[in-house]
Amino acid sequence: xxxxxxxxxxxxxxxxxxxxxxxxxxxxxxxxxxxxxxxxxxxxxxxxxxxxxxxxxxxxxxxxxxxxxxxxxxxxxxxxxxxxxxxxxxxxxxxxxxxxxxxxxxxxxxxxxxxxxxxxxxx
Numbered sequence: 187x188x189x190x191x192x193x194x195x196x197x198x199x200x201x202x203x204x205x206x207x208x209x210x211x212x213x214x215x216x217x218x219x220x221x222x223x224x225x226x227x228x229x230x231x232x233x234x235x236x237x238x239x240x241x242x243x244x245x246x247x248x249x250x251x252x253x254x255x256x257x258x259x260x261x262x263x264x265x266x267x268x269x270x271x272x273x274x275x276x277x278x279x280x281x282x283x284x285x286x287x288x289x290x291x292x293x294x295x296x297x298x299x300x301x302x303x304x305x306x307x308x309x
Contacts, residue, residue, distance in 0.1 A: 219237070279305075
């Protein structure tokens, strides 16, 4: 099992940027596909982005495509989510997640989760 710790959340004005980080420990990071998910108050958790084990493939939710960029640095056991042109509807708790093998957009297919980091975008 890999342990995940997110950081980088905060309060930002609409149009601003944030970069989230997720540090992994306790496993061989390059064996894990990584995903970012988010959950707004009163809503279900939803897929945001994922990246394959060696960063050859990425995928994004339509709502963030062109604004968010997922990346990873396997030597640092870290995955990032660069968020630009933030909107109030991006306000949520953001979670990183890991699964061995192939990427997936399905929450149930991820075995390891961080505790989440709050992102609040003011209008």
